[in-house]
Amino acid sequence: MDILIPDSWLKDYLKTTAKPEKIAECLSLCGPSVEKVTPLRQGSVGGKDALYSIEVTTNRVDSAGVYGIAREAAAILPRFKVKAEFLPIKIKNIQRLAQRVEWLDVQVDHNLCLRFSAVLIRDVKLAPSPKLIQERLTAVGVRPINNVVDISNYLMHELGQPVHTFDYDKIGIYDKILGAKMILRSSKKGEKVTTLDGKSHDLPGGDIVIEDSKGRLIDLCGIMGGENSAVDEETHNVLLFVQTYTGKNIRRTSMALAARSEAASLFEKGLDPELVEQTIRRGIDLFVEICKGNPEKEILDLYPSPYEPKIVKTDLNFINERLGIYVSTSQVESYLAPLGFVTSVQGDALNITVPSWRAQDVDIPEDIVEEVARIYGYHNLPSRVMEGQIPDPLPDTPFSFEKKIKEALQSWGGIEVYTFSMVAKDKADLTGSASWVLKLKNPLGADSEYMRLSLAPSLVDAALQNRGESAPFHLFELANVYLPVRANLPEERMIAAGIFANTEFAQAKGTLEALFEILKSKVILTTQDGKGFAPHHRIAIRAGREELGQFGKLQLSGHWYWEIDIEALRKVSSITHSFKPLPKYPPQVEDLSLVILPRVHLGEVIEAIYKSDSQVMSVELKDSYENTRTLRVSYQNPDKTLTDREVEVIRNKVLKILEKKFGVKLKT
């Protein structure tokens, strides 16, 4: 949480001559982070001032107020050779703490409220607050209302303890003999309360509430007071109320009702019950001074299980090992003392008593390490990479394979995109009607509600986004798809996919073929129709029986699209290079112009030529014209140069097979 603190207010509890900028710098390095310091121009009272914006982490609710920050500063500044002294709060009143008082009869569920305190202040004179208080509250972003309300806010910002004030005369029917009555209890589901901002709430149940003798709910504890018991212009008698509520309940209520008050965000982090007495006494002083009120002689204080000092045991070795340097016990002691820790030393063993305001946050030796280290100054520690043994690398990771794919595609002009994993329902895969897709419970919108099963729809969108481009382009992506698994996490399958726009078939397919060539992938391409692809325009990429991917023309958008399962491809690819000696005898090369009948796949023809004789070394498409395909065929024998006569024998064999199998003839 972020808090604002005027420098002049801080100096009420911190004696130092340091400039605000210096204080900010030192605090940020060793304690709460001061995000900025802004100059404050105030009226006559405050004079020149500065405002700190401070980020207080969730574990350090003890420093969510002026007083707590002063304590931190007093511990930190001397480490920067800046003189500083913490000035503890001065209390004037000497009211007695009592478990029963005649002006208030309460019943408290202590599972909800660790400590319950209240004091009745009679005859308060409602008026505007003194200028200083008004200025300070304005500076921290609180609008001054009147002295009673302002005191509550002032106390919270000063000490980090929320307080509440009731109009005593509005609580139930005030009974001269019995006094007022209150029951602090857990709410039932459906109970209603209207808070003093006029909002009415239907309670979810389990909220901390106070019921008065008339059975009305008069407080939504820790969040906001009830409208029916609020202080107003007519108020004479104020009930000052300071409690430690159970953080969990406050948090649940404030989340459920979306009522995120400052008080709630303090309570939910777990406040120090010891802070209650300090706050109520400081409150009494302010009410006497500012409102001319008459406090009762006793403070009602119900605190059945008081704080017992907590001791963390550790030793010097442990601290030094974690720090990575040597500090002495006396150094440890001197860093901890101003923070309120008491260190007792027995040899190297340290028994450290934790102050009540840090009991929530300091439990284990590591917490002590943090205190010592930050006050010593992280910036003062040396910096060194660990020596130690280098762990074995993870076996068989896919990263270099993926990198190779990306770099190959890029080098052939491919442009890599990253599209979102969450898509609209009809974009989960190419069919647009997948039946089993992982769905988000709380999506940002319907267009990102499902975890995609395919990259295709996202890549189509990406291509369409660039409709204005007339030049060919190839967009590709490597990303996971999420295949649901019953009662388990989905299978996250890494897919490489790409889409070609303004691109000829041969160009698109050639890119894929080149990819398989450089990856040395043993894959087979076969024609096979499939969903989402135009008829006769799809090729299945297979290894044995397993289909690893597909390539083809998308039915809807007309783009050439490919996708492939990277892990499966990696299994049939090879990164090692094999070496074959160069042939000793030159090949014989000739072009064959073949007339191909409709419905004959050239791929199968080429395949048949390869298979017809082991001396056929390569077959490449040289030229295409109408129904004629010119293939460049090379023949080679490892043991001799083939004669024209020998080539003729092979050629005739090839042509015979082609004619028989496909009706393919040499063009005449």
Place this chain on the structure above:
Amino acid sequence: MEEQIQNLRNQAIARIMALASTEEVEEAKLEYLGRSGKINEVTRQIPSLEPERRSVVGQLINDAREAIEQALIAQITEIKNKTDKNKWFDPTIPGNKPQIGHLHLVTQAIEEISSIFREIGFSRARYPEVEWDWYAFESLNMPHDHPARDEWETFFLDTPENPKLGKMVLTPHTSNGQVREMERVTNPPAGGPPIRMINIAKCYRRQSDVSHVPMFHQFEGLVVDRGISIVHLKGTLDYFARRFFGSERKTRLRPYHFQFTEPSFEVDISCGVCLGRGCKLCKSGWLELGGAGMVHPNVLKAGNIDSTKYSGFAFGWGVERTHMMKSGLKMEDIRTLYSSDLRYLRQF
């Protein structure tokens, strides 16, 4: 005989060097090296020699042939050079570029980050994006109702809860890899720590505005070994900062709080413009990089590692943010990074 060959050679070279046109060179080539040229003429005399002289003469003839061949080539080049001088050629005509491809900025950043950590013995991992609450929160010392969870705007999946591992979420950080990596090294046959992991993966948070993308990438460093201290964390981060941002840059730790580390830090890097002195860009001389800390003993415990023997540190930072801080890239809307508009992609 030898003398005759020598004369032939000298005479031929002298003549070739005097030739002025390529046609004349061609003629000379025929005259000396052709089928019935002068070289073959002398070659044909070899069989009539005494056997012991044949190889010597043969060698001489070969040498002469090579010398003449070279002279012919040299003369042709010479003639061409002379004529080219007068020929107009315009080298300012633009070239014919191959299609230029682009790797995404995120890929480039991931590559660079992982290679730097590889240098100091880290190996790269990639743990799940769809994750159990246990790995994303609970095992990281963040019990169910903990307010610290508010900082992660988490996406939940509409699936039944697992009785042990809790809800299914989209992991909001790469820290889910911490306990997974600990489990990997403590499960047989692996022999336990040391760990030096860098987990790079997609993360998701329920936020979308000019400074937040619902899907982004983080890199998570995790080191677990005997005697790991804050000094080692500083050393590692400084190493990364110097290699990634430049040798003059430094990091700085400030106190912070995370549930899964103790102590926890906010890591700053000295500003690249003023090198820490303070300037208009950075104000204080430092820029915020991300969080880090010493692994909390409860997290080690959740990963079956004995926290009395081992300690460790961890850090998890945004890939995009770190990269943008390096390049000084300023994007008014960070979501632009995930645009598929070619006009953006081609700039990478």
